[in-house]
Amino acid sequence: MLDFQLALSQPEAHPSEGVYDLIVLGGGPAGLTAAIYAGRARIQTLVILGPLPGGQPANTEEVENFPGFPEGIGGADLARRFLAQAERFGARLIPASVTGVDLSIRPFIIRTDGATYRAHTLVIAMGAVPRRLGVPGEDRFFGRGVSTCATCDGFFYRDKRVVVVGGGDSAIIEGLYLTRFAREVIVVHRRDQLRATRIYQERAFANPRMRFLWDSVVEEILGEQTVTGVRVRHLKTGETSIIEADGVFVYIGMEPQTQLFVGQLELDEHGYIITDRRQRTSVPGVFAAGDIQDPFYRQLVVAASTGAIAAMEVEKYLELYPQSPQGSDRW
Amino acid sequence: MPLLSDEIRQEVSKILANLPRSVRLVMFTQEVECAYCAETRQLVEEIAELSDRITAEIYDFQADRAKAEELGIDKIPAIAVIGAQDYGVRFYGIPAGYEFTSFLHAIQSVAVGKPDLSDATLHALAEVRQPVHIQVFVTPTCPYCPQAVMLAHQMAIASPLIRADMIEATEFPHLAFKYQVMGVPRTVINETVHIEGAAPESIVVAKLREALGG
Numbered sequence: 343m344l345d346f347q348l349a350l351s352q353p354e355a356h357p358s359e360g361v362y363d364l365i366v367l368g369g370g371p372a373g374l375t376a377a378i379y380a381g382r383a384r385i386q387t388l389v390i391l392g393p394l395p396g397g398q399p400a401n402t403e404e405v406e407n408f409p410g411f412p413e414g415i416g417g418a419d420l421a422r423r424f425l426a427q428a429e430r431f432g433a434r435l436i437p438a439s440v441t442g443v444d445l446s447i448r449p450f451i452i453r454t455d456g457a458t459y460r461a462h463t464l465v466i467a468m469g470a471v472p473r474r475l476g477v478p479g480e481d482r483f484f485g486r487g488v489s490t491c492a493t494c495d496g497f498f499y500r501d502k503r504v505v506v507v508g509g510g511d512s513a514i515i516e517g518l519y520l521t522r523f524a525r526e527v528i529v530v531h532r533r534d535q536l537r538a539t540r541i542y543q544e545r546a547f548a549n550p551r552m553r554f555l556w557d558s559v560v561e562e563i564l565g566e567q568t569v570t571g572v573r574v575r576h577l578k579t580g581e582t583s584i585i586e587a588d589g590v591f592v593y594i595g596m597e598p599q600t601q602l603f604v605g606q607l608e609l610d611e612h613g614y615i616i617t618d619r620r621q622r623t624s625v626p627g628v629f630a631a632g633d634i635q636d637p638f639y640r641q642l643v644v645a646a647s648t649g650a651i652a653a654m655e656v657e658k659y660l661e662l663y664p665q666s667p668q669g670s671d672r673w
Numbered sequence: 674m675p676l677l678s679d680e681i682r683q684e685v686s687k688i689l690a691n692l693p694r695s696v697r698l699v700m701f702t703q704e705v706e707c708a709y710c711a712e713t714r715q716l717v718e719e720i721a722e723l724s725d726r727i728t729a730e731i732y733d734f735q736a737d738r739a740k741a742e743e744l745g746i747d748k749i750p751a752i753a754v755i756g757a758q759d760y761g762v763r764f765y766g767i768p769a770g771y772e773f774t775s776f777l778h779a780i781q782s783v784a785v786g787k788p789d790l791s792d793a794t795l796h797a798l799a800e801v802r803q804p805v806h807i808q809v810f811v812t813p814t815c816p817y818c819p820q821a822v823m824l825a826h827q828m829a830i831a832s833p834l835i836r837a838d839m840i841e842a843t844e845f846p847h848l849a850f851k852y853q854v855m856g857v858p859r860t861v862i863n864e865t866v867h868i869e870g871a872a873p874e875s876i877v878v879a880k881l882r883e884a885l886g887g
């Protein structure tokens with residue numbers, strides 16, 4: 343079955359000239375929901391999609407807890423729908439990544455590799471990126487045997503043996519996906535039980551291709567040219583052992599993508615952007631939504647809801663502040 | 674049965690409206706033993722229907738050998754995306770899944786004919802004096818891959834000495850094996866230098882310099 347993903351708008355005749363009412367940084371569920379709301383409010387909106395158009399659902403096999411899809415929905419399909427809906431209501435989507443921001447002047451300045459954009463308001467929704475293990479061998483083999491994207495790389499492990507590190511929803515969902523390719527999937531988890539939602543646990547325990555290594559952490563990724571295994575340490579006995587494997591998939595949580603905002607926005611001690619109930623940040627006119635400001639829930643429906651709040655607050659903000667009049671002829 | 678749903682067709686028509694110049698999709702196929710040749714051909718023809726600025730040209734890899742050699746096509750299915758000139762933008766394997774975005778972006782980009790790259794990158798590419806071949810390995814289910822493909826194609830548009838291929842790894846397993854692809858995107862420059870993941874422009878430029886020996 344072929345599918346066709348689309349994350350693009352018509353090219354602009356004179357890019358980066360006008361001042362946007364709103365620039366959304368990040369094209370995941372939070373950013374695209376903000377764009378849907380902003381578009382319907384007729385706010386001129388640019389969405390800078392970044393490396394993962396559609397956000398994390400784009401690299402998730404299946405989503406079962408997003409309301410409205412009783413049979414579940416493919417992550418890629420959901421991502422495509424978010425993008426299409428944002429585009430339909432007039433947001434302009436561009437495949438670029440933000441490389442710099444200046445929140446100290448108005449309009450705010452947003453830089454990508456190729457261009458500079460200006461906007462009266464921002465919604466920051468750049469989400470989070472997978473946390474790395476930080477063990478020897480990981481960097482050397484990243485993309486060559488160590489992966490954080492099962493949907494991308496599962497194909498290369500047909501009939502092979504892989505290790506999945508982690509015990510949360512992502513580790514188990516993606517581990518289950520990998521059993522379609524790999525002959526054996528060994529889950530290495532630091533605790534003696536999974537953190538994943540019960541329904542995923544039940545499926546994992548019932549899957550004959552899945553094995554579990556409890557109370558264990560990966561200490562090193564081994565191999566010469568290619569990955570040949572991992573060295574694990576048992577946390578209770580302190581013993582180390584070597585597990586043979588051809589690949590390692592790391593799902594040990596996410597880190598907020600806030601490096602660009604250090605010194606410009608208030609962040610909490612873990613690096614999340616601090617927001618209030620109206621998704622306002624420490625800089626007026628700058629709102630944040632989704633996983634980048636959510637240390638607690640990190641769920642699609644929560645990300646989407648904060649995106650909606652941010653856009654509704656943008657609308658109010660633009661109405662309130664005459665330096666950024668809506669519908670002026672600056673286009 | 675059309676490959677593209679009505680919904681996608683509508684979106685594509687919108688995205689491809691107002692192309693500034695015409696675009697030729699030169700596709701190579703053959704009758705037998707080619708997974709996705711038929712679908713790739715159909716895709717190219719369906720896209721061409723959606724804009725009067727786009728034409729589909731279909732060639733047989735065996736019978737039209739000379740044409741294939743002229744365009745440097747060495748495997749199928751292949752699509753050369755050609756604008757006012759041939760910038761060296763190629764797709765090997767069907768541009769489906771996430772690569773559909775790369776494909777439409779390539780069409781837009783060759784029609785515009787002006788690369789969307791930073792000044793620093795353009796300066797660096799202007800210094801290139803030898804041929805450069807960039808191969809970007811992808812899978813259709815890799816959402817990070819289009820970024821690497823689009824960047825490589827922009828570089829091809831920027832320099833007459835650079836050509837850039839998308840290679841769909843699952844359709845060319847022997848190449849995936851040869852280049853030791855265990856994860857995507859994986860970019861190989863001039864057979865020697867490789868990049869794992871979707872790297873930012875500055876890193877790809879540095880790697881390109883490395884491939885050219887400094």
Ligand SMILES: Cc1cc2nc3c(=O)[nH]c(=O)nc-3n(C[C@H](O)[C@H](O)[C@H](O)COP(=O)(O)OP(=O)(O)OC[C@H]3O[C@@H](n4cnc5c(N)ncnc54)[C@H](O)[C@@H]3O)c2cc1C
Binds near residue numbers: 369391404439512516
């Ligand atoms: C494997 C996995 C499975 C999951 N399964 C579920 C599930 O079943 N149900 C559920 O509710 N949740 C699930 N989640 C969590 C859910 O995906 C996230 O909570 C949600 O995607 C957060 O949305 P977001 O928009 O805040 O950020 P993200 O989805 O992380 O999107 C971030 C966006 O920012 C962009 N970006 C990043 N850097 C830049 C940059 N420099 N410039 C511009 N843009 C940038 C990215 O390209 C992306 O578009 C899962 C997560 C993972 C990893």
